[in-house]
Amino acid sequence: MADETPKPEELIQIDHRPPKTDWMDVPVDIRKGMYCYASNPKSVEYLGLPNARQWNPLDEDWQLPENWQEIIHEGFKERLEKFRSFRVFMDICVRCGACADKCHYFIGTGDPKNMPVLRAELLRSVYRNDFTRMGKILGKINGARPMSLDVLKEWWYYLFQCSECRRCSVFCPYGIDTAEITIMGRELLNLLGLNIDWIATPVANCYRTGNHLGIQPHAFKDMLDFFVEDIEEITGVQVDCNINKKGADILFITPSGDVFADPGTYTAMGYLMLFHYLKEKYGLDVTWSTYGSEGGNFGFFTSHETMKRLNSKMYAEAKRLGVKWILGGECGHMWRVINQYMDTMNGPTDFLEEPVSPITGTKFENARSNRMVHIAEFVADLIKHGKLELDPSRNDHLKVTFHDSCNPSRGMGIFDEPRYVIESVCNHFYEMPANTIRENTFCCGSGAGLNAGENMELRLTGGLPRANAVKHVHEKHGVNMLACICAIDRAALPPLMEYWVPEVDVTGLHEMVANALIMPGENERSTDLRGEDIPGREVVEEESDIESEEQADEK
Amino acid sequence: MGNSLKGLIEKKKKDIIRHWFEATIQTYAPDTAQFYKGQKDEFANPVGNTTSEGIPFLLDQLLNDFDSEAIKSHLDPIIRIRAVQNFTPSQATAFILKLKEILRDCLSDELQDAARLKELLAFESRIDQLSLMAFDLYMNCREKIYEIAANETRNQTFRAFKRAGLIVEPSERSRKVKGVKP
Known part of the structure; x- marks a missing residue:
């Protein structure tokens, strides 16, 4: 207005x-x-x-x-x-x-x-x-x-x-x-x-503390511990979570936004479950880092020197922990920085190995030089080789469409891997119109440091073409879930949907993966990672059970 | 119906729709108006296509059922867009009243007849009604925008407090135990 x-x-x-x-x-x-x-x-x-x-x-x-x-x-x-x-x-x-x-x-x-x-x-x-x-x-x-x-x-x-x-x-x-x-x-x-402050302050935080939100190492660990508790409540499995573990096979780096803001937090829980599964089944040792605790790089929106300064911690931390290579989580501009600039800015990477999946033997040749692999690629490869036990019917209440985040799609050509993963973990997937996806994808309207609260009109107008395509698949196929592989998308798309297509919710890819993943020793799941009942699998609590629990509480 | 106002509008419907759409699109900068008019792909041009789809539907509703739910289904998307663009409230909704001017121009000869003129006054009341509905929708959208922005800020702050351990929520069960009504 x-x-x-x-x-x-x-x-x-x-x-x-x-x-x-x-x-x-x-x-x-x-x-x-x-x-x-x-x-x-x-x-x-x-x-x-x-x-x-x-x-x-x-x-x-x-x-x-x-x-x-x-x-x-x-x-x-x-x-x-x-x-x-x-x-x-x-x-x-x-x-x-x-x-x-x-x-x-x-x-x-x-x-x-x-x-x-x-x-x-x-x-x-x-x-x-x-x-x-x-x-x-x-x-x-x-x-x-x-x-x-x-x-x-x-x-x-x-x-x-x-x-x-x-x-x-x-x-x-x-x-x-x-x-x-x-x-x-x-x-x-x-x-x-x-x-603008939405860029300058996260950059300063990241430079000082290691992530945009300024989360200190103990608070970062606390958050991951919360997730471990939540996962145990939902699945009955207590997952291992390596933090700053020297000698781990792989260092995992993802945007800090997913550790602290819904719905990204469910994707972060998804990562934890996946890594636990891979450890149990195949002995793969993945570690998080409280220093390399930010995949995103708002320095990229400031100047190339600032981008380089913030990015340098990724290799420094990989070197300190002595890992073989780096695995990167779902993020947008993080991947443009990694894919296009990181090696030139902060390489050479001779202290790391050329990335090979120890589980499938697949060589990630595209990451030969920068030695950092995208998690969608890594997981698509695991699924392709039948290494994950999945029950996609747990996601049957979801009718999913996929928003190609600008940077992984146009910046590095990740189109098919996330789609392959979605189609492996969900039974209902619908594409938006061709001129709004893949390399033609429309931005969420909040990228490049513009997802502040005070510029809401800009975000809502900028996101209109994306929302318009979502509205189309919602009306045509009943789509109710918009999946994406970017933490800024996960922060920006929910308000965008609330304004233009309120019937559609937003999820990360690995939230859906984890909901479908059959963990060794898990209980029958009645809720998803959000704690919401999975339709048809709800546990009906008997009145007498509640009463006896209440009596126990009173005592 | 042939000579009634409705019949006359029906006869010139195509022209009236064209003028009404044109007047609505001309509220944008000239280069923008050209794009909104020219690009027919609904995904490449949601603004132009939402407007061009909505306008004939609204005219039809004015002439026939005037059903508020049906009107909302096509008026809301147009207003929803204009409520976030660079318009004052009057600029965002003025295109509806513009229809009066268009009808007077398009039917200037026919409106010499006093009976038609009387019908026109009744028809214009419907246009006024539509204009008021547009204003309500506009306000809903504006309130929604502020609500989204406020909730975003509230959630961020609330979560930060919660994660710092400063908030303890009463659980469902403890409420039951203490007999407190939810």
Whole structure:
């Protein structure tokens, strides 16, 4: 909703059609519900990033350093020289418009500046002005404009309305990755201390404590212990949970969000059950780490240096514990960092082995260099070789569809493994329409650090195309569960569903795996991991039992 | 029915729908309106398609049953979208009243007849009614947005307290034991 409610006299004069104005002449209007709060100066300071101060995006004065234009110009120049792709992306766009209508934020908000081509044009216009001869001579005719405070504010507002999902890049005939333009733009903004707090504080937490939420090792262990208790209550099996175990076969790293926020917690319980099963049946020793306790990397949304700093703990911890290789949990952007940058940033990985499943003998050749395997791949392989005993009928009350999380799908090509796993653990699976899944998947609307509470309108409009496809399969097939392999999805999709398709709930892949997994020595299961009755398997408590238990309680 | 207002609207239905859709879509920026009009794939363009599907249905309801549940099924999706976009409440719902203007324009000759004009006044009351329904739906959506945001914050805080061991919930069983009503 726009902020100003018009007065009656204004209402009479309202023309509901917006004016036809060139995009450069439409001033930025920073609207509540669309932007995230400014970074907390303590977090910026902790990371040693520049210009830490209290500021408010709605204020006229953003308290920038006096030479801020020079800082941006020099930062721009440095990055153009350092990153060839950035320079190429600045130069080669012919403004064909193929990307224009592919962005979920444009589709949902209807704001033309959310067309990827225009979002990139925000930077390109300054690039032309500062770094090209034609831009210097022809100015606006050439699409160039000098950097000003208004332009800077426009950068900030729209670069934090891009979830770096890369759907637009799938359609670009030149292969321009607009996400990389956003990444560079955010780096430049960070030179002036213009981050959002939903990113800056998790980054500071992660740098200090090892995870975004700032959970200290003892609290992390407490949480896992809670899960062990819950699992025992539901299955009757007390699972082993290795923490910081030196000499374990495999180090497991997953986003901390799943350890602390529902419904991700059920997926975390799923991991614990799976690892216990593999230990019991095949002797595989997997350990968690309270130091490498974060798979996600919000540094990726800050600058490449920050991303590298946060990522370095993964290899450091693997080295310290002396494991053979690393297994990674369900996460989105974590996998873009691991798959595309980790080895280059923090390798070489000669202290680890090339990943081979000790249970099936499968060699994960795609992970030969970075030595980190995706859990969907690992589990799909186990199922393919008949190594997991499963009862998919326990998930019969679920009609499941699958949301391809942007980064594992477009960033690393994980399409079939999660589907294979779902179809092995559930009997009712329905795909959403083809132009909304796999490499064409629509973002949840909250990626790249945008899943804050204060920008709810942005999240709900950005998630509309995804929700619209879910609504379709809900109406057509009665789908009631949306599965995903990303912790941000698990935080972002429930509110999205509540607004657009309230009949649909959200789950992680391994919650469903664990619900179907037949554990050695388990009791007959009457509830799922959420403690909800499995239809047709409810335990009917006899009145006399309750009474006798109550009497026992009273005593 | 031939010469009744309803018959006249039925005759020009196609034109009226086109104008009504056009007026609704023109509330977006020109480039956006072009996309919302042009892209016919319902998954690539949920906003345009929800609007283009809803408008003929709503006109039909205005002319015939005027059943509130049926209206809601097609009005809610349009309003649900406009309630999160960059519109004031009046901008989000004004497209409904726009139909009055469109009818007056499309039927200017026919409305010279006093009997038709009288029918039009009655028909316009239905449009007003629809407009009020839209406003109710709009408010439901806005309240929902705040509820979602508030619950998200509440749950985060509540869980943090719970996990820090600061909250002890009374269990079902202890309630029964102490005879306290739930």
